Every structure is written in structure tokens, then in C-alpha cells.
Amino acid sequence: MTIPTDPETGEFRRSANHFDARITADGRDGWPVEAGRYRLVVSRACPWASRGLVVRRLLGLESALSVAVADPIQDDKSWRFTLDPGGRDPVLGIKYLAEAYHAADPHYLDGISVPAIVDIPSGRLVTNDYPRITLDLSTEWTSLHRSGAPELYPERLRDEIDAVNAGVYADVNAAVYQAGFATRQSAYEDAYHRLFTMLDVLSERLERQRYLVGDTITEADIRLFTTLVRFDPVYHGHFKCNRNKLAEMPVLWAYARDLFQTPGFGDTVDFDHIKRHYYAVHEQVNPTRIVPLGPELSGWTTPHHREQLGGRPFGDGTPPGPPPEDERIEAKDGATS
Numbered sequence: 001m002t003i004p005t006d007p008e009t010g011e012f013r014r015s016a017n018h019f020d021a022r023i024t025a026d027g028r029d030g031w032p033v034e035a036g037r038y039r040l041v042v043s044r045a046c047p048w049a050s051r052g053l054v055v056r057r058l059l060g061l062e063s064a065l066s067v068a069v070a071d072p073i074q075d076d077k078s079w080r081f082t083l084d085p086g087g088r089d090p091v092l093g094i095k096y097l098a099e100a101y102h103a104a105d106p107h108y109l110d111g112i113s114v115p116a117i118v119d120i121p122s123g124r125l126v127t128n129d130y131p132r133i134t135l136d137l138s139t140e141w142t143s144l145h146r147s148g149a150p151e152l153y154p155e156r157l158r159d160e161i162d163a164v165n166a167g168v169y170a171d172v173n174a175a176v177y178q179a180g181f182a183t184r185q186s187a188y189e190d191a192y193h194r195l196f197t198m199l200d201v202l203s204e205r206l207e208r209q210r211y212l213v214g215d216t217i218t219e220a221d222i223r224l225f226t227t228l229v230r231f232d233p234v235y236h237g238h239f240k241c242n243r244n245k246l247a248e249m250p251v252l253w254a255y256a257r258d259l260f261q262t263p264g265f266g267d268t269v270d271f272d273h274i275k276r277h278y279y280a281v282h283e284q285v286n287p288t289r290i291v292p293l294g295p296e297l298s299g300w301t302t303p304h305h306r307e308q309l310g311g312r313p314f315g316d317g318t319p320p321g322p323p324p325e326d327e328r329i330e331a332k333d334g335a336t337s
Ligand SMILES: N[C@@H](CCC(=O)N[C@@H](CS)C(=O)NCC(=O)O)C(=O)O
Pocket: 014, 015, 016, 017, 045, 046, 047, 048, 078, 110, 111, 112, 113, 114, 115, 130
């Protein structure tokens, strides 16, 4: 995989989302919410896709919106379904996610990214607009939520959630990539400083409150979690985000463990997919493609004591049940939720 960077500044250039149709309750973009109609295509390695996996679990959308899990290692035609029998997604019948992109736009030449939602009857990609996907699962798919589903994007907290998300996106979610993909020292250092400054700010905020916004789990926690859970296995070493490990930042480490141990979070995390993807795919960063054996992961299941801060994880709702049988992740290295 070639990583696009600016030759002048050495900064990583993230490709824009291209397909931004929305699946809505009223179907105004031509894509109405409907049980069984769409397939969410993810890589369990990908932090942006993993947001969708967590939200889908918390809201109990597993049977309404099925999931296709791509091989964590892309080839030159990008994401592929080599984990499935015959190398084809059993529902969409395709070998590469690119086929759904090209069914939507035969002239499309840009990146093939996850997460992606595909319309099963036509095989066409509907959206790869990941920030919108999770918000729409919360606000447009309500008729299909399980009973007891939490409110992850409550109206009264939206401004605060949006503000927190903007900072977390720029200086955490995206900054780790900007540090890791930088091709000039100054671009790397800029991203590194922004990242750890923001982690210090978040740590201070979370010292006194269990969750980022309000006293329940919201979209803001999900977006921070998917970066934190990758921190020690990948970003600390591979992306050189190494002022501290997550496990050396006591507040953030306890916060991340609290979420990991909450049903719907840790049960979506596949550390094996995460490590193999980053270390094997980014050949510019890791030319040998050797996947490190560490870190030891058993700390994820140790007590976090965050209950002492109060908070009601699911608000007036309830935790989700266990993941469907065929979505359970085998723990290879000691961390089970
Ligand atoms: N392209 C989006 C989607 C998120 C994304 O970067 N997904 C990664 C996996 S973590 C991916 O699919 N990359 C392949 C590509 O963009 O070609 C963005 O960067 O705004």
C-alpha cells in the first residue's frame, strides 16, 4: 500500500470520503432504513470501521444490519473476503470490496475504504462516510434498535459531543496516523505533540468523570476508545507515538479498560487482526512486515475501579447481550472481555 504524503511538508494526506448518501428513516436519499437490506463491510483492524461495530452491538442492530469482515491484509486490489469460503463474501457474492464501489460508480478510481455499507439487492456501495454512519445508526435506525438500547447521541448533548469529537478526531484519531506516516521530522513532531497534549487534556477531564460527555456512554467515548485500544499494540511502536504507553497513563488506561470490559466494546476487538494489518500492510513504515509478538494483553481484563466515579453506562437502557455466535472473536493472547 502506498501512503500518500505531501512532498513539501512530509504530512500524510487522508483521502476524502467519496460516497456520502445517507440511509434514513424517511429514505430521502433513496436508501430507507430496512432490516436485512444492507451489509456493513468492515475490517476489524480499522479504527474507523470499528466504531460501527461497537455502535451496532450497543444498539442491538446485529440481525438488522449484517456484517462482512474483510481480511486484515489488503492486496493490490484492496480489501478482500479471503476469510470466507471460496474467498467470497457469502451474502454479497463478491471477492473484493472494490466490486461494490464499482457497482455504484464504474469510473471510481480513488481509495477503497472501510467501513462501507452496501445495498444487498443491487450490490452497490451506499456510503463510506464513516463519521455519518455511526450517527445515523443512532438517530435514523431507531425503529430497529433493541429494547433497552442506549442513547449514544442524545439531542441535548450533541453540541458538546460534536466539540469533543472534533478535538479527538484532529489530535487523537487522525494524529496517530499523521505521526506514523510523516516523512519529515517536523511533520512527525507536530503530530506527536498535538497527540500527547490532547491525551493530557482528556486524562484530566476523565479523572473526575467516568465518560467524556454527561454521565453515560456516548458516541464520543466510542470514537476515543477505538484509538486507545490500538495504542500499545500498534501506535506506540509502529507509529512512533511513544512518549508513553497507554498502560503508563493511569486515567486513560483505566477508562479504556472500563469500556473494554463493557459488553459491546471489547467483544468487537480483534488484536490479531489489528496487529497483522498495520505491521504487514504499511511497508513504507515496516519494510520487513514482521508483526511484533507483544504487548502482553492480559491487563485489559484487570479491575479499573471507575465505577467509583458513578455514571450510568447505558443511561436508562441496558447492556447488550453476548455477540451472535458467528461473530465471537477467539482470544489468541489473553485479553477477553
Ligand atoms: N477514507 C476514509 C476512511 C477510513 C479509512 O481510512 N479506512 C482505512 C482502513 S483503517 C482504509 O480502508 N484504507 C484504505 C484506503 O483508504 O484506500 C478516510 O480516511 O476519511
